[in-house]
Every structure is written in structure tokens, then in C-alpha cells.
Amino acid sequence: MKMSRKTKAIIYILLTVIAVYFLAPFVYMFFTTFKTEAEAIAYPPKLLPSKWLFENFVNAWKSQPFGTYLKNSILVTVLTTTGQILSCSLVAYGFAKFEFKGKNILFMILLSTMMIPWDVTMIPQYMEFNMFGWINTLKPLIIPAWFGSAYYIFLMRQFLMGVPKDFEEAARIDGANSFQIYWKIYMPILKPSLILVGVLNMISVWNDYLGPLIFLQERSKYTLALGLAAFKGVHSTRIIPMLCITVIMIIPPIIAFIVAQKYIVEGTSGSIK
Amino acid sequence: MKIMKRKKFIRKATPYFFISPWIIGFLVFTIGPLILSLIMSFFDWPLTTEPVFRGFGNYIEMFTKDAQFWKSLRISLKYAAIFVPLNMGIALFLAMLITQPVRGVKVFRTIFYIPAVISGVAVSIIWGWILNGDYGALNYLLSLIGIEGPRWLVDPAWALFAVILASAFGVGTMMLIFYTNIKSIPITVYEAASLDGASPARQFFSITLPIITPTILFNLITSIIGSFQQVTLVMLLTGGGPLKSTYFYGLYTYNNAFKHHKLGYASANAWVMFIIILILTALVFKSSSTWVFYEAEAKKENKKRRGGKK
Numbered sequence: 278m279k280m281s282r283k284t285k286a287i288i289y290i291l292l293t294v295i296a297v298y299f300l301a302p303f304v305y306m307f308f309t310t311f312k313t314e315a316e317a318i319a320y321p322p323k324l325l326p327s328k329w330l331f332e333n334f335v336n337a338w339k340s341q342p343f344g345t346y347l348k349n350s351i352l353v354t355v356l357t358t359t360g361q362i363l364s365c366s367l368v369a370y371g372f373a374k375f376e377f378k379g380k381n382i383l384f385m386i387l388l389s390t391m392m393i394p395w396d397v398t399m400i401p402q403y404m405e406f407n408m409f410g411w412i413n414t415l416k417p418l419i420i421p422a423w424f425g426s427a428y429y430i431f432l433m434r435q436f437l438m439g440v441p442k443d444f445e446e447a448a449r450i451d452g453a454n455s456f457q458i459y460w461k462i463y464m465p466i467l468k469p470s471l472i473l474v475g476v477l478n479m480i481s482v483w484n485d486y487l488g489p490l491i492f493l494q495e496r497s498k499y500t501l502a503l504g505l506a507a508f509k510g511v512h513s514t515r516i517i518p519m520l521c522i523t524v525i526m527i528i529p530p531i532i533a534f535i536v537a538q539k540y541i542v543e544g545t546s547g548s549i550k
Numbered sequence: 551m552k553i554m555k556r557k558k559f560i561r562k563a564t565p566y567f568f569i570s571p572w573i574i575g576f577l578v579f580t581i582g583p584l585i586l587s588l589i590m591s592f593f594d595w596p597l598t599t600e601p602v603f604r605g606f607g608n609y610i611e612m613f614t615k616d617a618q619f620w621k622s623l624r625i626s627l628k629y630a631a632i633f634v635p636l637n638m639g640i641a642l643f644l645a646m647l648i649t650q651p652v653r654g655v656k657v658f659r660t661i662f663y664i665p666a667v668i669s670g671v672a673v674s675i676i677w678g679w680i681l682n683g684d685y686g687a688l689n690y691l692l693s694l695i696g697i698e699g700p701r702w703l704v705d706p707a708w709a710l711f712a713v714i715l716a717s718a719f720g721v722g723t724m725m726l727i728f729y730t731n732i733k734s735i736p737i738t739v740y741e742a743a744s745l746d747g748a749s750p751a752r753q754f755f756s757i758t759l760p761i762i763t764p765t766i767l768f769n770l771i772t773s774i775i776g777s778f779q780q781v782t783l784v785m786l787l788t789g790g791g792p793l794k795s796t797y798f799y800g801l802y803t804y805n806n807a808f809k810h811h812k813l814g815y816a817s818a819n820a821w822v823m824f825i826i827i828l829i830l831t832a833l834v835f836k837s838s839s840t841w842v843f844y845e846a847e848a849k850k851e852n853k854k855r856r857g858g859k860k
Contacts, residue, residue, distance in 0.1 A: 288650050289652065295644065295647070296658055299662055299719075300664075302677075305687060367571055368568060370568055371567075387572065393584065394779050394823055396803050396823055398579070401582070401583035401584075404586070404813070423575075424571045427572075430572060480667050483669070484669030485669075487804075491808065506671045506786055509675060509786065523672045523676065526672055527672050530668060534663065534667045542730060545726050
């Protein structure tokens with residue numbers, strides 16, 4: 278389609294203005310992390326620091342056991358992602374490639390669980406985990422992920438539905454069983470979907486605040502999101518360390534998104550069909 | 551004989567083996583808690599002492615004696631009524647922008663989506679700092695064009711708007727869903743319309759908008775559900791204040807459970823929320839037959855009509 282120069286100019290102007298709106302807070306925050314505390318709350322504010330205090334990051338990191346929080350966050354993120362990838366792909370394979378009694382009803386139930394607000398299940402879940410002795414451990418954040426998640430199962434099933442059955446028939450003739458077919462044939466084909474689910478889960482678990490808030494009590498168990506929120510609660514006037522940790526915390530999800538962007542865009546289009 | 555039977559059993563059991571993780575998880579982490587929560591909602595259930603059955607007592611108390619219940623419900627409804635259309639409108643506008651055939655547009659797609667991948671904790675810190683009444687950047691920018699900005703987070707009249715502003719920062723998720731849908735519309739459709747002399751506005755209202763109505767429905771439902779569950783942002787940005795002007799329903803439920811340790815009462819709160827969500831979703835679905843256009847159904851209709859003419 279042809280576009281007049283004027284239309285093109287208008288589109289670029291709009292795109293740029295909106296991009297500035299989305300990026301400005303990040304850029305301004307980034308520069309502010311190098312300022313002194315007085316400079317950060319000076320009015321009128323200045324964009325660039327008068328002196329670049331790189332040690333701000335080191336001081337902020339040392340002011341709380343952020344190293345421990347980071348370790349916990351990484352542990353939870355890695356273990357939940359592994360769990361989701363394995364369990365969701367198993368379940369999605371079961372729903373996509375087999376005929377069995379009750380399949381449609383079970384799949385409907387699976388989809389409808391996405392509508393249940395977390396507020397309804399959080400209280401009994403707290404009691405349940407308390408009974409298991411899991412409160413103040415990372416288990417409530419990790420173990421449920423090993424039993425799949427409705428949305429991720431749905432995404433993977435959609436993907437598998439588009440894969441013709443020809444692939445597995447040859448293997449069946451060679452005597453492979455269903456589990457071998459799942460592991461050796463469908464898992465490699467599923468790769469884009471596995472990356473999509475993996476990255477979506479990594480981002481949401483890394484960012485999660487309410488789960489850790491309810492299930493963790495001691496600081497030694499905190500995740501980075503909870504640790505940062507707790508820091509804000511106590512030291513809300515210490516803007517510089519707060520922004521330093523914020524910068525550190527938002528880098529991993531942004532990198533994960535940019536790296537896996539292609540899969541996220543394609544995966545989103547697969548889910549709406 | 552025995553081997554045959556065993557083989558048949560294995561074949562029949564295999565699919566259930568594959569879906570068993572979800573079934574176990576569903577029983578233990580979803581339906582079990584769901585039923586327990588319903589039971590708890592009929593009890594006075596403190597954290598430390600024995601629970602006492604009180605029938606519909608929690609529900610009656612909520613509807614007749616608890617003024618905060620109605621206030622929080624109204625705040626959440628108001629938030630949803632402003633945020634849902636606003637967010638969807640912006641998302642659709644951005645999606646239209648980044649589907650324009652101009653060079654470098656993918657870079658903008660990335661930039662618009664970035665705020666959607668960062669934690670609510672980070673969003674609340676960033677916006678709490680930008681919206682600060684004393685040294686905040688937003689009020690400074692407003693002062694440059696001669697506007698005296700309000701004290702966003704301290705003024706009860708403006709705090710809800712501040713929460714909406716901060717939540718709209720994550721518009722990228724919805725934008726991406728619209729974007730992939732619009733991208734999937736074949737370009738030939740537009741070319742044909744263009745040859746027939748349809749203006750870009752006409753093309754948007756007669757082609758794009760009808761085709762994406764199923765996606766609009768999807769986004770509408772998920773964002774209604776999402777806005778009722780909004781807790782993180784209000785908890786950290788305003789703490790429900792000032793003067794409880796942003797004491798959202800989700801925060802009210804959370805505090806009843808984990809601050810006041812009224813687990814039974816909070817379960818009743820949560821069930822009322824669940825039922826409201828179900829009713830709203832049912833209403834949206836019911837209305838959808840009048841405004842959502844499904845391609846597959848339209849094709850069937852066309853076939854029928856054509857068949858009839860023969």
C-alpha cells in the first residue's frame with residue numbers, strides 16, 4: 278500500500294511521542310540512580326547527575342541482604358520454569374493427541390479454572406500449605422508449578438493441534454511407546470512453545486509480589502520483589518537505593534522479553550485462533 | 551489373553567497418565583481450596599482459635615453492617631469502569647500504529663511493550679517517585695506548561711486517577727494481542743477496499759474493527775477480571791489511602807484475611823467477588839452475540855444462503 282509523505286510523518290511523530298512517554302521514566306530513573314540523595318529530591322529536577330556516583334549501586338546492594346533475596350528469586354524462577362515446561366507439555370500432549378473418555382469436559386474445566394480469582398483460593402491455600410508445614414519456605418511458590426498451569430497448557434495444546442500426526446506414525450511403526458514419542462518427537466517440535474511458556478513464567482514468577490508476601494515470613498526467605506517492597510515500606514525516603522535496586526530488578530525480565538520477543542509475538546497470535 | 555488385556559488397559563490409561571499432573575494439581579491446588587473457601591465463608595474462622603459456624607452470618611454482615619464493603623465495591627467498580635475502556639482504547643490505538651507499514655516500526659513495538667514486563671513492585675516505585683507532590687517529575691513538567699499539578703497520592707480526589715495512570719503503563723500486553731490479530735488480516739482485503747475508494751477511517755470501521763471483535767471480547771473479559779483483582783499496585787502505591795479512597799475490593803479482602811485474621815469473613819468477601827465476576831462475564835458474553843463477528847459462522851451463513859439460491 279502506498280502512503281503519502283504527510284501520513285508517514287504523522288505516524289512517526291506519534292510513534293516517537295509515545296515512545297518517549299514509555300521510555301522517559303526509565304531513562305530518568307537510570308540517571309537518577311547516580312545522583313546524591315539531595316540532588317534526587319531537588320526542585321526543579323535535573324536530568325543528569327552533577328557527579329556520577331557509581332558506588333550508589335554497591336551501597337544499595339549492601340544495605341539489605343539483597344544477595345540472599347536474589348538467590349531465592351533465581352531458585353524459584355528456575356525451578357518453577359522447569360516444572361511448568363515439563364508438566365504443561367505432558368498435559369498438553371495428552372489433550373492434543375489422544376481421544377479418551379471425558380476429554381472435552383476435562384478441557385472445559387481446565388479453561389474455566391482461568392476465571393477463578395486468586396483471592397478465592399489464596400486463603401484456603403494458605404491454610405493448606407500451613408498444614409503441609411510449607412509456610413515460610415519456598416515450597417508454596419515452587420511445587421504447584423510442577424502440576425501445570427491452565428493458560429500455559431492451553432497455549433501448548435493450541436500449538437500441538439497444528440502439528441500433523443504423520444510425525445508420530447512412523448515412530449509408532451518402529452515400536453516407540455507414547456512416552457518416547459512425547460519426549461523424542463513432540464518435545465523438539467514444541468520448542469517455540471516451550472520458550473514462550475518458559476519466558477512468560479520466568480517474567481511472572483520473578484515479578485510476583487503477593488505469593489511471596491503471603492507465604493514467606495523471614496527475611497532469609499524473601500525474594501527480590503518482596504525484599505524491594507519491604508525496603509520501600511521502611512525506607513520510603515531513601516530514594517536512591519530504592520531506585521538502584523529497582524533498576525537491577527527490572528533488567529532480567531526486559532532482557533528475557535527482548536531475546537524471546539519473536540516467540541512471544543507468535544505465541545500470542547497462536548492463542549487467539 | 552492376559553497380555554492382551556494388559557495392553558488394552560495400558561492403551562486406555564495412557565492419556566490419563568499424561569494429563570495426571572494437571573488433574574492432581576487441579577484437585578489439590580484449585581478445586582480443593584475452592585470448596586474449602588466456600589465452606590469457610592459460612593464460619594467465623596479466626597487464625598488461632600476454633601472456627602464457629604454462623605450460617606449466612608458473614609454475608610448478612612457484609613451486606614447490611616459493613617460500610618467498607620460497599621465503599622470498596624464502589625471503588626473497584628469505578629476503577630474498572632474507567633480503566634477497562636481506557637486501557638482497551640489505548641491498546642487498540644497503539645496496535646493500529648505499530649501495524650502501519652513504515653520502517654523501523656518493530657523497534658517501537660518493543661518499546662511499547664517493555665513496561666508490561668516489569669514487576670508491579672517496580673511500577674509502584676517508579677510512579678510513586680514520578681507522582682510525588684514535592685519533587686515529582688510529572689508536576690514539574692506540568693508546571694512548564696503553566697499547570698499546577700495536584701498532589702496525586704495525597705489528595706483523595708486524585709489518588710484513584712494516579713492508580714489508573716500507573717496501571718495503564720502496562721498497556722503493552724493487550725496491545726500485543728490486538729497487534730497479532732490485526733497483523734493476521736490479509737493485506738489483499740485492504741487493497742481491494744482501497745481500490746473501491748474506501749478511506750482509511752472507513753477501512754478501520756468496516757474491515758478491521760469487525761474482524762477483531764472476538765479479540766475485543768477476550769480482552770474485555772480478561773481486563774474486567776484483572777481490574778477486580780488489582781491488589782499489588784494499590785497496596786504499594788497508595789496503601790489503599792488517602793482516606794481509603796483507593797481501598798480496592800481486592801485489598802479489602804486481603805486485609806480482612808491477613809491483617810485482621812478474619813479468614814471466614816474474607817472468604818465470603820472473595821466469593822462475592824467471584825460471583826460478581828461471573829455475572830459480569832455472563833452479561834458480556836450474552837451481549838456478544840449482537841456485536842461479535844465470527845468468521846467461521848459467517849462463512850456457514852453464506853454457504854447456506856448460496857445453497858438456497860441454487
